[in-house]
Amino acid sequence: MAYCLIFINTNNGHPLLVRSTSILERNEHSPEMILNLLERPTDNQIPLALIGILTSSYTFSTKFGIQLRSCHTDDCTIHFYEYNEHLLMCLLEPTEYDIPNECTQYKLVLLRTLFNMIIGYEYIDQKSQTNPQKLENDLHLVKYYVDTILNDERTFSFGDLTQCSDTLCGFDRNIMYSCLKSISDHLHCEHICITLSNRIIASSTGWSRLTQAEQYILTLLITLNDYSNDILPTTRDMPVYLDSIDRSRNYRLVSVRLLGQIYVSILCSSTPKMSEFEDIVDRYCHSRIEHIQNLNSLLYPRAFHDDIIFDHNILALLYINRQTHFCASTLEPLKQNMPLSMSIKKHRYGLLRQFYMEIVRMEKEKLLPYDNSKNETKMNEMYMLNDDEQIEHKCYFLREQEYFELYVLFDINIPTIAMRGISKKTLLLLRKNL
Known part of the structure; x- marks a missing residue:
């Protein structure tokens, strides 16, 4: 853009x-x-x-x-x-x-x-x-x-569109939640989060109470300091202001790298010291290092666990849970030996974002009901086909129970009649995992 x-x-x-x-x-x-x-x-x-x-x-x-x-x-x-x-x-x-x-x-x-x-x-x-x-x-x-x-393509995230937190899908969160709770209880810290790149793995209740905009910016700060400095720091300590808590004083955003791009981050005041925070994170996460390695290698950049198998016609998808305010997306739904090129990722990312915005635009159109009733009718399904021979994709949107939304980018060769069935099966699969 x-x-x-x-x-x-x-x-x-x-x-x-x-x-x-x-x-x-x-x-x-x-x-x-x-x-x-x-x-x-x-x-x-x-x-x-x-x-x-x-x-x-x-x-x-x-x-x-x-x-x-x-x-x-x-x-x-x-x-x-x-x-x-x-x-x-x-x-x-x-x-x-x-x-x-x-x-x-x-x-x-x-x-x-x-x-x-x-x-x-x-x-x-x-x-x-x-x-x-x-x-x-x-x-x-x-x-x-x-x-x-x-520049949307720098992070391949959808949180800025959906107003939900980008997360990962399909793994056992209980292990990471147990690490998070142990660290939180030890430090008496209300705001703590574990992230992979700019995706949330697990977060405390206090962290989830922050506004969606604050959560998005915090994950951006945790992630992008790596890229701006062209290094992968072990620890970081930077001052931040939080309007939803107290905008008159600054807090510390303290982050410790566990492995790869996995960070444990807390919002705190003058305590704890950085060295103390490192020791505590190591104490409670060391025994879980094998699970953490799997998260780093299996879930990124695909963002879904290998146990989740998608239909081969799916090129990219975005799943949103409005109840929990989380969204999960992938531009590489199929596990491949060779990762996709950056140009293909950018192309799929742009198409999926455009499809999401098209659905938003349709829903915001104000149509006068024939019976002058005030009942709002929501669109729960929609598919789009492209006549342009150069654009090789089809799109399908599906919503269930008002909270769960799925946006799928399909290969052009899929029969149009098959998109609904595959989308419904995919949404059912994702609802079980997030």
């Missing part, structure tokens, strides 16, 4: 942060200033005219009691999100993507959560009025993470 984020101080129209991803093809019908900005991979030489237009458009509408959420040009959609009275976030995206507003608005919620968690809301609020230059320099800390949120 190609996006551009602008974080503006509306008091003086000064841009505090600008990040853009990808490059849009030049189109003679597009506003030149927007194209110039979207084409830049970095944040220098911002068109001041565009900043002025965005700021004045939003403040003018606000003056008349109108909340401006988005506006459109022929080739660009501009989304507005008010951070506070004098700070505004603008997200620019190509109109051709036709992304549902709900999905884009949640991306802005994630960005706001990221700013608050790393910099702190009260600090941002204060410095934006007293020392905006200092705040602009401080916002360098979030650039790498902003780029990741804007």
Whole structure:
């Protein structure tokens, strides 16, 4: 996806942060200033005219009691999100993507959560009025993470779309829960989580009470520090702010690597010391190292245990449990000797996300019922076929009991009549395992 984020101080129209991803093809019908900005991979030489237009458009509408959420040009959609009275976030995206507003608005919620968690809301609020230059320099800390949120393909996750936590599926969680509880009880720590890459293996009740946006950003911080430094650290200790607990003070996000990309992480204050946390994690997890090795080798990047066997026609799938607020996905449903190429993964990932957004868009369409009743009718099944010979896939959506949703990307050669039966069997299988 190609996006551009602008974080503006509306008091003086000064841009505090600008990040853009990808490059849009030049189109003679597009506003030149927007194209110039979207084409830049970095944040220098911002068109001041565009900043002025965005700021004045939003403040003018606000003056008349109108909340401006988005506006459109022929080739660009501009989304507005008010951070506070004098700070505004603008997200620019190509109109051709036709992304549902709900999905884009949640991306802005994630960005706001990221700013608050790393910099702190009260600090941002204060410095934006007293020392905006200092705040602009401080916002360098979030650039790498902003780029990741804007660039979907960096993590292959669906949590930013589904507003559920990405997790793994098909293994015995009790073993990892026992390790987690032992560590939690020993440290009297309420917020603890075990992750593999950016997927949650097990988490405490306190961790699950955090907002979905906070959980998403925390897993991002745990995961992406590895990639940003090009190393795999054994331990990490970084300050974070949590709006859902107390945004006036910072907490410590302490992480210890068990094996590969498996981390145990806690949210704490001044205690425990890092060395103490390492010793406790080792004490309770050492006896489970064989199980942890299996998680690291068998479940990643497939994200499903080898015992779960999918139909050979399935190319990729996304399963959502709205009751537990977890989602599981895979771009490699079949166990293969040779892993899929990155280009194939990106292609499947893009198609599956697009299919999910298409279902969201259909459900948000407001259709007047014939009998004028207020009962809402939900769509529980839908399939899509592609006439384009270059797009070799079919899609099927299935929902059961309002909570369980399945989005499947099929091979083009599957008979259309067979998609429903395979989808139902797959959903039944996944419901038993997550």
